[in-house]
Amino acid sequence: MRRSTTAGILAHAMRLKPRLGAWRRHLHMYPEPSMREDETAAFVAERLREIGIDKVTPGVGQTGVVGLIRGRRAKTVGLRADMDALELEEESAAPYRSRRPGLMHACGHDAHVACLLGAAAILQEINDRLPGGVKLIFQPGEEGSAGARFMIGDGVLERPKLRAIAALHVAMDTDAGKIGIRRGYDTARAEDLRIVIRGKTAHAARPDQGVDAIAVASQALIAIQQFIARHTNLVDRKLVTFGIIRGGTRANVLADEVELIGTMRSLEPEGRTAMVGFLKRDLRRLVGAMGARLRVEIEKDGYPPLLNDDRVVDVVEAAAKEMLGPGNVAEVPKPNLGGEDFSFFGLAGIPAAMFRLGIRDAKKGFTSPGHSSTFDMDDRRVLPIGAAMMAATAVRMLEEF
Numbered sequence: 357m358r359r360s361t362t363a364g365i366l367a368h369a370m371r372l373k374p375r376l377g378a379w380r381r382h383l384h385m386y387p388e389p390s391m392r393e394d395e396t397a398a399f400v401a402e403r404l405r406e407i408g409i410d411k412v413t414p415g416v417g418q419t420g421v422v423g424l425i426r427g428r429r430a431k432t433v434g435l436r437a438d439m440d441a442l443e444l445e446e447e448s449a450a451p452y453r454s455r456r457p458g459l460m461h462a463c464g465h466d467a468h469v470a471c472l473l474g475a476a477a478i479l480q481e482i483n484d485r486l487p488g489g490v491k492l493i494f495q496p497g498e499e500g501s502a503g504a505r506f507m508i509g510d511g512v513l514e515r516p517k518l519r520a521i522a523a524l525h526v527a528m529d530t531d532a533g534k535i536g537i538r539r540g541y542d543t544a545r546a547e548d549l550r551i552v553i554r555g556k557t558a559h560a561a562r563p564d565q566g567v568d569a570i571a572v573a574s575q576a577l578i579a580i581q582q583f584i585a586r587h588t589n590l591v592d593r594k595l596v597t598f599g600i601i602r603g604g605t606r607a608n609v610l611a612d613e614v615e616l617i618g619t620m621r622s623l624e625p626e627g628r629t630a631m632v633g634f635l636k637r638d639l640r641r642l643v644g645a646m647g648a649r650l651r652v653e654i655e656k657d658g659y660p661p662l663l664n665d666d667r668v669v670d671v672v673e674a675a676a677k678e679m680l681g682p683g684n685v686a687e688v689p690k691p692n693l694g695g696e697d698f699s700f701f702g703l704a705g706i707p708a709a710m711f712r713l714g715i716r717d718a719k720k721g722f723t724s725p726g727h728s729s730t731f732d733m734d735d736r737r738v739l740p741i742g743a744a745m746m747a748a749t750a751v752r753m754l755e756e757f
């Protein structure tokens with residue numbers, strides 16, 4: 357990529373600053389939950405047509421939207437943004453705070469959409485010079501609904517076929533103005549887990565006549581954490597967290613059933629195999645020894661781990677260093693045990709990588725982590741960088757793949 361192209365992309369992104377901010381703030385005020393992003397999808401489609409993109413396809417993967425920028429040659433690369441919000445009550449005094457009770461863009465997907473719209477505007481303006489086409493993928497249902505799978509099922513990776521794909525995620529552990537890159541594992545396999553312990557009810561004063569499911573569940577909880585800490589290779593990164601425990605009806609009655617609901621995260625497959633083996637075999641024996649029965653349900657189609665493709669990461673790194681300077685590009689030292697359904701694109705055989713757009717700004721008070729009720733960012737500062745990075749990454753992918 358010529359240096360003048362990079363400079364032109366960044367300059368164009370800076371001119372888009374007011375529009376990028378307005379787009380993100382509109383989306384922030386009107387968040388929609390996973391797989392119900394109808395207004396967001398309509399907003400995206402309208403903006404794409406406004407930008408001058410003639411090929412806009414709604415309804416890909418239910419509420420997903422795809423735009424296609426045609427280039428000079430037949431090859432095509434992809435850029436992806438997720439669109440859904442979280443079921444969370446926002447705590448904010450900002451004028452653009454959520455207008456919808458119990459819904460909030462607390463993962464920054466509003467910013468992702470704005471950045472991809474910005475990239476679309478930049479790329480559309482230089483499309484007569486692009487060495488190929490760019491597919492703009494606005495994906496629904498990232499937060500637990502595996503929206504990526506719906507879009508892949510509807511053929512988003514075909515017609516035209518993608519040679520490579522990139523995405524960004526805002527990151528509170530990276531400073532605003534910087535780009536984070538990560539080689540290898542980036543996010544974990546994430547699977548919902550439900551454990552039901554069935555005992556036998558009895559009078560609270562005669563536990564010997566029943567099986568106290570609460571007491572058994574307490575043992576089970578400790579056994580699971582102890583198994584992970586003492587009987588698996590700690591170099592394999594994995595965890596089990598229960599966010600819900602339910603059971604019992606009255607203070608003076610033995611609970612006959614307790615339900616533990618949580619999530620299992622893993623990077624290396626060996627760690628997962630060990631945990632599943634324990635839950636299905638050894639925990640059953642342990643619970644059985646105390647007179648109770650066990651049911652273990654592990655989600656069949658959880659998110660696979662995100663494994664970034666080295667060549668795509670190289671492209672992102674080169675684009676970021678050229679555009680922002682080497683001092684503004686940082687290697688992300690560790691993967692995280694969060695889940696991310698962008699992993700489905702890589703699993704489908706397309707070279708794929710996600711990079712991070714830093715948003716941490718302690719001076720301005722932007723430090724609240726993602727998925728918290730006070731999550732926010734200095735959008736006017738970070739969105740132009742995100743839009744420019746998406747556009748430059750697409751151009752470079754077209755040159756390299």
Ligand SMILES: [Zn+2]
Nearest residue numbers: 463499726727
């Ligand atoms: Zn999230």
Ligand SMILES: [Zn+2]
Nearest residue numbers: 463465498525
């Ligand atoms: Zn997210």
